Amino acid sequence: DQQVKQNSPSLSVQEGRISILNCDYTNSMFDYFLWYKKYPAEGPTFLISISSIKDKNEDGRFTVFLNKSAKHLSLHIVPSQPGDSAVYFCAAKGGGGSNYKLTFGKGTLLTVNP
Amino acid sequence: SQTIHQWPATLVQPVGSPLSLECTVEGTSNPNLYWYRQAAGRGLQLLFYSIGIGQISSEVPQNLSASRPQDRQFILSSKKLLLSDSGFYLCAWSPGLDEKLFFGSGTQLSVL
Numbered sequence: 337d338q339q340v341k342q343n344s345p346s347l348s349v350q351e352g353r354i355s356i357l358n359c360d361y362t363n364s365m366f367d368y369f370l371w372y373k374k375y376p377a378e379g380p381t382f383l384i385s386i387s388s389i390k391d392k393n394e395d396g397r398f399t400v401f402l403n404k405s406a407k408h409l410s411l412h413i414v415p416s417q418p419g420d421s422a423v424y425f426c427a428a429k430g431g432g433g434s435n436y437k438l439t440f441g442k443g444t445l446l447t448v449n450p
Numbered sequence: 451s452q453t454i455h456q457w458p459a460t461l462v463q464p465v466g467s468p469l470s471l472e473c474t475v476e477g478t479s480n481p482n483l484y485w486y487r488q489a490a491g492r493g494l495q496l497l498f499y500s501i502g503i504g505q506i507s508s509e510v511p512q513n514l515s516a517s518r519p520q521d522r523q524f525i526l527s528s529k530k531l532l533l534s535d536s537g538f539y540l541c542a543w544s545p546g547l548d549e550k551l552f553f554g555s556g557t558q559l560s561v562l
Binding site: 342378440 | 456459484486491492493494495496499509540542550551552553554555556558
């Protein structure tokens with residue numbers, strides 16, 4: 337049973353436009369959400385996070401929105417740059433089990449075209 | 451600053467051979483340590499995590515095992531590899547209950 341879902345395996349946008357990556361979760365006990373960025377043959381790197389007590393967190397070009405009632409979060413990248421092309425993973429912590437682990441989605445491949 | 455080292459970067463092994471992947475963390479003490487696997491077309495699956503020396507929690511039944519012989523060393527092993535063990539293996543650490551994980555550069559394992 338997949339508790340964190342990224343239903344779009346890929347997304348393509350033009351440089352300068354907005355990229356919106358979506359993530360849905362099923363476990364209402366998740367209390368912290370993170371986005372990771374991964375280049376090929378490298379480990380994921382932390383991008384931005386949000387606590388369940390907030391609905392928005394912004395860091396430069398990156399903004400994460402959380403809609404708890406819909407169990408949905410999204411990552412907005414504005415403006416998108418070619419260097420943003422990577423796989424983006426959504427992750428969640430908590431869920432009634434161990435506080436030590438993150439549950440990841442399958443990832444979305446973002447391609448930003450020049 | 452803290453760094454995480456994982457090796458080797460790539461590995462090709464025949465079916466039935468043993469496996470040992472090593473991960474070390476520098477610049478911190480008593481980190482939480484993790485092994486994740488990314489199989490083709492799938493997300494990051496947690497295999498093992500450890501909150502201290504000799505303390506290993508397994509997330510999924512499998513052909514692999516993990517050990518933590520020292521505070522900042524985490525080893526992933528198998529006695530006999532299967533084809534299904536192929537994938538990209540990632541070691542990660544976190545400072546205690548901090549939410550963020552910091553990943554190593556990964557090992558691409560191909561079992562043939």
